Amino acid sequence: MNKNVLVVGATGGIGAETARLLRTSSANVFITGRDAAKLNSAGDVAGIPQGQRFVMDITDREAVKQVADAIHAQVGQLDILINAAGIGIIKPLEQLSFDDFDKTIDVNLKGTFSLLKYFLPPMIVAKKGLVINMPGVLGKTPMGGAAAYSASKYGLDGLLKSVREDIKRTNIRITNVYMGGVDSAFWDNIDLKVRRDAFILAKEAAKSVWFLCQQPTSGVVSEMVIQPFNHQVI
Numbered sequence: 065m066n067k068n069v070l071v072v073g074a075t076g077g078i079g080a081e082t083a084r085l086l087r088t089s090s091a092n093v094f095i096t097g098r099d100a101a102k103l104n105s106a107g108d109v110a111g112i113p114q115g116q117r118f119v120m121d122i123t124d125r126e127a128v129k130q131v132a133d134a135i136h137a138q139v140g141q142l143d144i145l146i147n148a149a150g151i152g153i154i155k156p157l158e159q160l161s162f163d164d165f166d167k168t169i170d171v172n173l174k175g176t177f178s179l180l181k182y183f184l185p186p187m188i189v190a191k192k193g194l195v196i197n198m199p200g201v202l203g204k205t206p207m208g209g210a211a212a213y214s215a216s217k218y219g220l221d222g223l224l225k226s227v228r229e230d231i232k233r234t235n236i237r238i239t240n241v242y243m244g245g246v247d248s249a250f251w252d253n254i255d256l257k258v259r260r261d262a263f264i265l266a267k268e269a270a271k272s273v274w275f276l277c278q279q280p281t282s283g284v285v286s287e288m289v290i291q292p293f294n295h296q297v298i
């Protein structure tokens with residue numbers, strides 16, 4: 065594949081599998097995660113060199129800048145930026161605290177803004193690239209208990225669609241992936257009756273992200289929807 069790819073949130077279910085798959089296609093993969101031990105374990109499984117693994121909290125804008133500078137010093141610019149970082153605080157409004165709301169917006173929305181601010185400029189100069197984000201189906205359709213999460217993901221959707229207009233004179237493609245339930249650690253602390261056994265496997269979800277990375281530059285997959293068969297909400 066011969067592309068320089070960054071997977072942010074590569075310690076997560078979808079991100080780790082995506083990084084591993086892309087490595088098997090000979091992409092030059094950079095990964096980030098918040099926890100060094102988890103990051104190294106994901107990096108070892110995927111076969112990613114030590115110098116291409118970065119501990120980074122997406123809410124720390126200075127850390128995002130430092131990682132961007134370090135990657136750009138190595139490869140000039142990314143060909144593909146995949147943001148698989150995100151948190152899900154799913155609670156009804158009466159249980160949702162101000163902290164829950166702020167944290168969700170900080171990670172899912174403002175964190176993505178930092179990624180765009182620091183990784184897009186060299187892509188814009190090169191006039192090429194692909195940016196993949198995961199607003200999920202709750203970035204397109206509402207669900208009870210998901211006020212904070214949906215606010216962050218609808219915001220993410222709007223952010224990316226607007227940036228798409230800003231950069232439409234470049235060849236940078238923006239793809240938003242709307243996944244339904246994917247069985248990952250994302251659901252471990254969510255107090256909701258869900259059938260995880262009927263969810264999409266993280267490794268299958270990662271295949272769809274891998275597929276997006278293989279698309280020719282003549283066209284653009286602007287949206288992809290993938291949901292559990294028995295729980296289609298879009």
Ligand SMILES: NC(=O)c1ccc[n+]([C@@H]2O[C@H](COP(=O)([O-])OP(=O)(O)OC[C@H]3O[C@@H](n4cnc5c(N)ncnc54)[C@H](OP(=O)(O)O)[C@@H]3O)[C@@H](O)[C@H]2O)c1
Nearest residue numbers: 073075076077078098121122149150198200245246248250
């Ligand atoms: N699972 C689903 O059903 C589903 C459906 C639709 C959309 N999505 C979206 O898909 C993306 C990946 O989800 P997943 O299922 O792979 O979730 P996951 O297994 O929980 O992984 C989440 C990833 O986000 C990272 N992360 C969390 N907070 C962060 C922060 N402050 N700074 C940097 N990284 C942070 C985690 O890092 P740590 O390991 O350090 O925590 C982890 O790598 C998320 O954006 C999620 O909203 C998921």
